[in-house]
Amino acid sequence: xxxxxxxxxxxxxxxxxxxxxxxxxxxxxxxxxxxxxxxxxxxxxxxxxxxxxxxxxxxxxxxxxxxxxxxxxxxxxxxxxxxxxxxxxxxxxxxxxxxxxxxxxxxxxxxxxxxxxxxxxxxxxxxxxxxxxxxxxxxxxxxxxxxxxxxxxxxxxxxxxxxxxxxxxxxxxxxxxxxxxxxxxxxxxxxxxxxxxxxxxxxxxxxxxxxxxxxxxxxxxxxxxxxxxxxxxxxxxxxxxxxxxxxxxxxxxxxxxxxxxxxxxxxxxxxxxxxxxxxxxxxxxxxxxxxxxxxxxxxxxxxxxxxxxxxxxxxxxxxxxxxxxxxxxxxxxxxxxxxxxxxxxxxxxxxxxxxxxxxxxxxxxxxxxxxxxxxxxxxxxxxxxxxxxxxxxxxxxxxxxxxxxxxxxxxxxxxxxxxxxxxxxxxxxxxxxxxxx
Numbered sequence: 001x002x003x004x005x006x007x008x009x010x011x012x013x014x015x016x017x018x019x020x021x022x023x024x025x026x027x028x029x030x031x032x033x034x035x036x037x038x039x040x041x042x043x044x045x046x047x048x049x050x051x052x053x054x055x056x057x058x059x060x061x062x063x064x065x066x067x068x069x070x071x072x073x074x075x076x077x078x079x080x081x082x083x084x085x086x087x088x089x090x091x092x093x094x095x096x097x098x099x100x101x102x103x104x105x106x107x108x109x110x111x112x113x114x115x116x117x118x119x120x121x122x123x124x125x126x127x128x129x130x131x132x133x134x135x136x137x138x139x140x141x142x143x144x145x146x147x148x149x150x151x152x153x154x155x156x157x158x159x160x161x162x163x164x165x166x167x168x169x170x171x172x173x174x175x176x177x178x179x180x181x182x183x184x185x186x187x188x189x190x191x192x193x194x195x196x197x198x199x200x201x202x203x204x205x206x207x208x209x210x211x212x213x214x215x216x217x218x219x220x221x222x223x224x225x226x227x228x229x230x231x232x233x234x235x236x237x238x239x240x241x242x243x244x245x246x247x248x249x250x251x252x253x254x255x256x257x258x259x260x261x262x263x264x265x266x267x268x269x270x271x272x273x274x275x276x277x278x279x280x281x282x283x284x285x286x287x288x289x290x291x292x293x294x295x296x297x298x299x300x301x302x303x304x305x306x307x308x309x310x311x312x313x314x315x316x317x318x319x320x321x322x323x324x325x326x327x328x329x330x331x332x333x334x335x336x337x338x339x340x341x342x343x344x345x346x347x348x349x350x351x352x353x354x355x356x357x358x359x360x361x362x363x364x365x366x367x368x369x370x371x372x373x374x375x376x377x378x379x380x381x382x383x384x385x386x387x388x389x390x391x392x393x394x395x396x397x398x399x400x401x402x403x404x405x406x407x408x409x410x411x412x413x414x415x416x417x418x419x420x421x422x423x424x425x426x427x428x429x430x431x432x433x434x435x436x437x
Contacts, residue, residue, distance in 0.1 A: 002034060007344045012101070018042045020094060021053075027045060027314060032094025036405070043083065048101060051083035062350060076399055089310030091350060093400050096411055100347045102309045104324040117153060118298050121291035127283055128157065128261055131360035134281050135161040140233070142278050144254040145285035148336030152216065154285060158302050161210040164252055167211030167366040172204050175217040182225050184241055187232075193242025205238045205249055212252040218278065219259035219270060226271045233277040253278065288331040295327050295338065300341045303354070306346035316346055322337065322354045325363045350393070357393050359413045390428045393418070402433030 001008050010028045012018055020028045021035035030039075035119045036055040043049040052059035059079040076093075077084070091098050119125045134141060135158045152171070159169045172185060174241045178379035184194075188203030205213060215221075221229065232238050233253065236245035288295065299318060307315040318326075322345075331337055346357040356364050394412065401407040409419040423430055 001028075001030060001097055001134055001348050002344055003030065003097060003308050004037050007340060007347060010046060012042070013045050017044065020099070026374055030094065030097055030099075030174045032095065032097050034401075035097055038314055041083075042101070047085045048088065049083045049085050050079070051080055052079040053397065054081045055095070056221065057402060058093075058400075060093040061090070076396055079436070087311065091347065096407055098348055100310060103287075103311060117157060118294045120293045120297055121286075123286055124188065124291055124294065130152070131158050131263070131283055133162050134158065134283075136163070138252055139280035140252075140278050141254045141280060142154060142282040143254065143285065144282060145256075145258065146287050146332075146334055147258050148334035149258075150335050151258075151284045151285060152214065153335075154283060155212075155214045155254045155256060158254055159214075159252070162212070162252065164211050168208045169212045170204050170208040170214055171214035171215065173216045174220040179222040179225070182222065183228065186225065187240055189230065189244075190242035190243045193240070197242070200240075203238065203240065205232060205251060206247060208251050210250055212254060213256045215253065217257055218255040219257040219261055219264055219271075223271075226274050230271060231273070265300060288334045289329075292327050296323055298335060298338055299323070299326055301340055301346070302342040303346060306343050310346060314352065316349060317353050319353050319355045321356050322359060325356055325359055329363045355393075357414070361410075361414070395424055397433060398428075405431065 001010070018028055018043055019026045019038060020035075020417045021037050021039040022030060022032065022035045026038065028042075028292060034057045035051070038053050038056070040053055040059050045049060050059060050061065054251065060076045061079065061084055062076060081093040086101070088101055088103060091100050093099075093181065117128070119128055131141075131154060141155075141158060143154050145151050155171070156169060159165060172182075174182060177185060177396065184197075184201070184203065186203050186205055188201050188206055190198050191197060193307075215229075228239075232249065235246070236249050238249050239246045261270055261275050265272045265275060296318070300315075304315040322429045326338070326341075335341070341360060341363065342354075345354045348358045349355075381406065392410075396407070397408040397411045401411060405419055406416055409416045414422075420430070422428075
């Protein structure tokens with residue numbers, strides 16, 4: 001489901017029915033005012049069916065009985081206390097919220113696999129060439145870069161290109177665990193070492209013996225754990241919590257952070273000796289805004305993966321206009337944000353081509369002002385009219401939002417002013433009272 005600019009995933013059972021709505025009692029809860037408390041029932045079948053429960057704002061599907069053109073767009077069909085068979089990957093709107101049932105057994109390749117790496121930027125090619133040479137040794141590696149830039153992908157590539165490729169690659173995100181659990185996760189514990197330690201458990205370091213340990217967000221390690229990790233790096237032995245006998249380790253360490261560790265050392269938050277141990281060789285991954293040539297191939301790869309998940313026969317394509325917005329955006333969330341944007345667009349698209357209206361407002365530069373282009377220069381004018389094949393999309397959004405122009409503009413990813421300009425250009429009558437919030 002798409003709520004605002006976020007794609008939210010809810011796991012479904014293999015069979016049976018699932019109630020969807022705003023109420024606490026619903027199995028899939030959507031906290032949005034356009035969704036009724038008990039809005040619809042999803043019958044998982046087979047066949048897969050959606051049943052409207054008399055919702056206030058309607059349940060909408062595309063009416064495949066009367067296609068309007070050859071581009072694959074269809075007029076909307078509103079269900080009212082009736083059910084309709086739908087296909088996996090087909091979009092259904094509950095009020096203004098699009099939902100799609102997709103498969104989980106067609107997952108894209110694991111991050112870091114050769115098929116997931118795009119190297120069209122010269123700086124990235126040079127970086128991966130250096131990383132390949134470093135991978136052949138046992139030297140510690142420190143990967144630096146902004147959040148979402150692809151640090152884990154590089155870490156996995158180093159492992160895959162090393163003599164340890166057939167051995168475990170295990171990772172720990174230090175920011176994802178509370179401090180009191182980090183020590184046990186890394187080093188393991190003996191039975192009775194603390195309350196709840198009902199059995200002996202090997203830690204991440206022992207479990208990765210012979211392989212590679214990837215410590216993500218290493219800058220978040222508490223001081224006490226930093227001391228113990230430093231001892232492991234120096235002695236290549238690990239002592240479990242509550243244990244007395246150290247165990248010999250053979251692991252390759254790759255650490256990553258988005259923090260400035262030199263600054264953290266000066267503040268007293270990170271040990272200098274641990275930094276030197278981790279930083280055998282450092283690689284800094286440039287942000288996505290500095291490697292614009294990789295945006296198109298990455299977007300196409302993510303779009304192909306999303307199309308498979310949605311059971312589309314042919315992968316969705318990016319329009320030139322949509323790609324232009326992607327390449328001008330600054331990408332504060334980097335590759336991770338790009339993947340999220342593409343998955344959202346795949347869910348929202350009703351045709352075979354991703355167009356600007358499928359993109360969130362922060363990309364098209366409407367709701368909060370345009371994001372500056374990646375190479376500098378003036379921002380886009382949000383009064384720019386949409387492609388002519390968007391007239392049907394505008395009508396569709398207005399219908400889904402019961403004529404409320406503010407909500408329709410938000411769903412289209414544009415400002416109210418832009419929507420009004422489009423209505424004038426395409427000679428679409430403004431709904432009465434439709435601009436009210």
